[in-house]
Amino acid sequence: MSFSIRKSLHPGLNLGEDHGDDHLEAETSVFGFWVFMMSDLVTFGMFFAVFATTMPLACCPGPKELFDLGSVAWQTAFLLASSLTSGMAILTLKQEHGGRGACTKKLVFWLLLTVLLGCGFLYREISDFIAMAAAGGPPTRSGYLSALWSLVGLHGLHVTGGIIWCLVIVAGILVRGVDLRWKLTLLRWAVFWHFLDVVWICIFSFVFLGGLL
Amino acid sequence: MGGNLMNFINLFWMFGHPEVYILVLPAFGVMSEIASTYSGKRLYGYTSIVAATMCIAVLSFTVWLHHFFTMGQSATVNAAFGVATMLIAIPTGVKIYDWLATLWGGRIRFTAPMIYLCGFFVLFTIGGLSGVILASPTLDYQLHNSQFLVAHFHNVIIPGVLFGILAGIHIWFPKIYGFRLMESLSRITAFLWAIGFILAFMPLYQTGLMGMTRRTVAYEDPDLVPWMIVSGIGSLILGLAFLSILLTIFVSVLNRKKLMVPFGDPWDGRTLEWWTPAPTPEWNFAVLPKVECRDAFADAKEKGTAYQPIEKYDDIEMPANTYYGFIIMIMASGLGFGLVWHMWWLAIASLLGAIATAIIYAFLPQKHNIIPAAEVREIDEAWRRAAREGRGVTRDDECNAANKGLARPDNITNP
Structure with missing residues (x-):
């Protein structure tokens, strides 16, 4: 029983016993971050609720005129792939930094690949926003568009924050090595990044697919 | 629309x-x-x-x-x-x-x-x-x-x-x-x-x-x-x-x-915070108290074991003080103020400043102060000894100058 508790200290991917005390230290900070993430979930819930109460009106452009499902599919692909690569980064951290050698290069590679995919997502999303504004659908045009821009934009803002955070971690790892502080930061960042993926799946199905189909 | x-x-x-x-x-x-x-x-x-x-x-x-x-x-x-x-x-x-x-x-x-x-x-x-x-x-x-x-x-x-x-x-x-x-x-x-x-x-x-x-x-x-x-x-x-x-x-x-209430328990408290001197030393508890029931301190006082000597003290590791959190708080306030009053320069400057401060902090080496066991022992033992030797006051004298933060049991039955 005590073994199984030690093995997994918090929801998500644990460091494992190879990391010794570092593994045990992870519980409070990662669990605390989960609580924080759940408060963020409430915020997204509010934005979704507001979006659900607004209707595209005949006066203004709606989903059919504004959404480019091809581009949205690309964004989804980028973000899902980046979730996979971030998972690879955490697996690298768990397995290769747990006393059996320290392959920092591999960790940095997965992290930078994640950043690249995140940037790809952001590039397509911002292009879509510009196109929407050009097609007569800026956020000021209708209640529906305000809600749409706020919800999708809030997610985009989170992705931007996640990218900056990841770059800081990469720089930190290169400067100071994979020490306890960066390990804990990586675990928390991973929770954040997967969370954004989950939110995006809701936005994709609810906002874009729901709007068009 | x-x-x-x-x-x-x-x-x-x-x-x-x-x-x-x-x-x-x-x-x-x-x-x-x-x-x-x-x-x-x-x-x-x-x-x-x-x-x-x-x-x-x-x-x-x-x-x-x-x-x-x-x-x-x-x-x-x-x-x-x-x-x-x-x-x-x-x-x-x-x-x-x-x-x-x-x-x-x-x-x-x-x-x-x-x-x-x-x-x-x-x-x-x-x-x-x-x-x-x-x-x-x-x-x-x-x-x-x-x-x-x-x-x-x-x-x-x-x-x-x-x-x-x-x-x-x-x-x-x-x-x-x-x-x-x-x-x-x-x-x-x-x-x-x-x-x-x-x-x-x-x-x-x-x-x-x-x-x-x-x-x-x-x-x-x-x-x-x-x-x-x-x-x-x-x-x-x-x-x-x-x-x-x-x-x-x-x-x-x-x-x-x-x-002054140097013994730290002016109200005959029942919960753990009263089990320390006042003002409380920076390490709070010299040795973590072992809690076996609710109102552990009241229980220990009843049994007369609250101020027993402790045999083994360890070094205590304390996180170093930092003012970075305070700086981020000031900037976050600036951000809120700027957003409320549409002062965009203030909002942007505060936001970037807060993020930069957090990033700088992440790169600083994290220091810890180690308080040696001998120092902890000296202060904690003096407090415990004085508490064992002191008479304390009953609740009758709770609000007098005689109350030095050491509680003596009252002769009442606790229903």
């Missing part, structure tokens, strides 16, 4: 209503401490108080719509939220009865916190009952945005939150600064708050029922004048109560030598 003005008000109160419980639940915790500490008894019905707190926490998310019953949603929606609102009175009532039962047969001292608690019992209950009245959508159509509402929410926030905070300051002040606040002045302050509150806000129930709206700058009805004069006198007394707090702190600082 096609927006909905009700969105904002819904969003605001979805946050705003749970927020008032974020205010009052910690104050309820203080009330629990007062009831048990100042009657020398275990808290009655601990489990039911915890369950009631959890009920309130959940229900607080289900009542936001009662802030705008008159906004035009259907009667069914109003009724559902009205019922949910009234339900909150049940767990709150459970807590009140638990606190009352805690006092029963205890060694009650009528100190400043107990005055606040008694004022809370009566006044908060009245405020809660007027809340149940407002929770009825039918009545709310009459009372909405009237002075009755103003009376109601001040009636729960002042005797609830404010009394809790003020009593809490009185209780834990010696733990932080090492000396008590003047008991006589604190009692006067407590009475000023209670009397000032009653005079200032009770008349507003009446003026509200007479039709006076809230946020009124001028009125013509002469019938309102006597009530408003009483209310004005009450607000002057509340002003005196404010000054009285400052005076209490000022006079207490001047007399701090007489009010």
